Amino acid sequence: MATALFWQHGYDGTSIAMLTAALGCTPPTIYAAFGSKEGLYRDVVEQYRRRGPASQGERPATPSAYAMVERYLREVARQFTDSSHPKGCMVGTGALQCGPGSEAIASYAKTVRTDGHRLFAAKIEDAKSRGELPGETDVEAITRFYIAVVQGMSVQAIDGADRDQLEALVEIALTAWPGRRS
DSSP states (O other), X not given: OHHHHHHHHHHHHOOHHHHHHHHTOOHHHHHHHHSSHHHHHHHHHHHHHHHSGGGGGGSSOOSSHHHHHHHHHHHHHHHHTOTTSOSSOHHHHHSTTOOTTOHHHHHHHHHHXXXXXXXXXXXXXXXXXXXXXXXXXXXXXXXHHHHHHHHHHHXXXXXXXXXXXXXXXXXXXXXXXXXXXX
């Protein structure tokens, strides 16, 4: 329940009163279990990371970097449009609009996104070193491009794009891959 609230309303838009009503507890229970609303949010984000599309890196290895990117983008299209929870990416939307007093959460969310960026870039660099990508491939540019695609998919899902529409976007994004597609 807390995940859905943070996902739908963002960190700042989710109040302790909303959380206690949804969880069927009192504020002292939340503070005892998590220390603060921030602690609960961090716990929710960590659970989301373990289940979300970014966890693709922990699944069995794919035969190529291209296959990894393709699998990730298709999983994002599926998860961002899943009707069992709010649309889009919880980390990407839940903490981008933090106001004064929530700087620690904004910083934490940026760290989560940066960690994902670093992991993605490492996989692209590894593919380059194995010869899957041309030697002149700009790993940082490719990484930023595909992360921008994912971020755009999140916004489009929130705005009502369905899975088929995001899958069509995936098809176009995959044409930008600079290396072998096998």
